[in-house]
Amino acid sequence: xxxxxxxxxxIDECKKYLPNRWAEIIQQDPLLMEIFEEHDYDxxxxxxxxxxxxxxxxxxxxHLRPIFALxxxxxxxxxxxxxxxDVQGIKDDESLFHELVNxxxxxxxxxxxxxxxxxxxxxxxxxxxxxxxxHLSVSEEDVYQKFNQETEESKRGDFIPxxxxxxxxxxxxxxxxxxxxxxxxxxxxxxVSYKKDAPKLKSIKSDFWKLSTLEQKxxxxxxYIICPxxxxxxxxxxxxxxxxxxxxxxxxKCGTLFWDESANEVVNMEKTYY
Numbered sequence: 390x391x392x393x394x395x396x397x398x399x400i401d402e403c404k405k406y407l408p409n410r411w412a413e414i415i416q417q418d419p420l421l422m423e424i425f426e427e428h429d430y431d432x433x434x435x436x437x438x439x440x441x442x443x444x445x446x447x448x449x450x451x452h453l454r455p456i457f458a459l460x461x462x463x464x465x466x467x468x469x470x471x472x473x474x475d476v477q478g479i480k481d482d483e484s485l486f487h488e489l490v491n492x493x494x495x496x497x498x499x500x501x502x503x504x505x506x507x508x509x510x511x512x513x514x515x516x517x518x519x520x521x522x523x524h525l526s527v528s529e530e531d532v533y534q535k536f537n538q539e540t541e542e543s544k545r546g547d548f549i550p551x552x553x554x555x556x557x558x559x560x561x562x563x564x565x566x567x568x569x570x571x572x573x574x575x576x577x578x579x580x581v582s583y584k585k586d587a588p589k590l591k592s593i594k595s596d597f598w599k600l601s602t603l604e605q606k607x608x609x610x611x612x613y614i615i616c617p618x619x620x621x622x623x624x625x626x627x628x629x630x631x632x633x634x635x636x637x638x639x640x641x642k643c644g645t646l647f648w649d650e651s652a653n654e655v656v657n658m659e660k661t662y663y
Contacts, residue, residue, distance in 0.1 A: 408593065414455045421452055460593070461586035466520065470494055482597035486570075486578075495570065498577040502548050506533075509549075509579075513556050516565070516581035523563050525556075532556070549577055554661055557603050560584075571599040604660075613659040619643040 401412070415421045450471050457464035470492065471485075489495045496512040503509060510529045517523045532552050540547060557567040566587035570578035580600070582590060590600040604610065610632055612625040621642040625635075635648040646655045 408459070410459060411456060418452055418455075420449060460589050461583060462520075463582040463586040463590065482595075486597070494580065496577075496579040498549055498579060500549060500575040500577065501545050503552075509552050509556060512579070513560060513567075513581065517560065517563060520581065520583065521564055525559055526563075527559065553577070553579070553603060558659075566602055568600050568602060571601065572597075611661045613661075614640075614647060614656060616640040616643060616645050617656055618645045623647070 407415075415425055450468070454465075454468055457468040460467075470489065473492075486495065490497060493512070493515065496508070498504075498509065507529045510525065510532065514525045517525065532555050535555060536543070536548060536551050540551065553567055560566055560581065561584060564584045566582050566584050568580045568582045568587055568590055570580060572578055582602075587602045591602070593600060610625075610627060612623075612627075612632070614623040614625075615621075616623065619640060619642050621640060623640065633652055636652045637646070637650050638648045639646050647658075649655055
């Protein structure tokens with residue numbers, strides 16, 4: 390098979406492949422622009438230019454601050470962790486991933502369950518303290534009690550998805566969210582992001598760093614609502630796409646508005662993604 394020929398692309402030609410505002414930032418930094426112009430890119434297949442985690446290692450990572458800043462405090466925290474790493478020894482995304490695991494910024498959880506009891510609890514509590522100076526509002530045992538109460542016949546592999554949904558709801562109230570890194574294996578690669586930044590991380594174009602929140606990762610959602618007026622209960626089981634189209638939905642009993650004309654939530658809702 391003939392190898393596909395790579396070619397030089399101008400920065401303007403790359404704009405449609407690069408995440409929003411990257412091209413502008415690259416053009417404003419002489420070093421980034423110099424490195425960019427030295428490489429041949431096929432950005433249809435290579436969405437993130439190599440200089441992001443390769444060419445700038447060894448003392449020039451700070452040049453990426455404006456790019457990381459596009460992703461809010463989560464991006465800036467990731468930049469800080471990169472600056473603290475011995476960047477001379479990090480030559481590729483996989484090495485960076487393992488370094489972040491070693492620094493406990495990423496938690497690996499097997500699909501079958503926790504390696505030891507309290508593993509998820511202590512990871513989320515540690516990240517909350519590091520990022521926001523806060524702690525989980527529940528005890529270590531609460532997630533197991535909740536799981537046993539709500540799961541009639543649990544089987545191997547049921548606990549991790551339940552626990553992620555459980556902890557994500559707690560983190561959301563405290564200003565954080567769970568983010569998953571998809572490496573196309575049977576391991577949950579778990580990170581914590583600031584709440585306001587979490588949805589943006591999915592827009593990062595990278596063959597390695599494929600990040601998503603639980604709802605972005607999973608396909609369906611069950612929504613449970615207790616009407617604040619008549620106390621009637623409502624259940625909805627739908628795809629994520631359908632949820633975004635819930636416009637002007639009201640309580641069937643008293644007519645209280647649940648979602649407004651723009652599909653914004655008007656009342657408190659309990660959601661479970663699966």
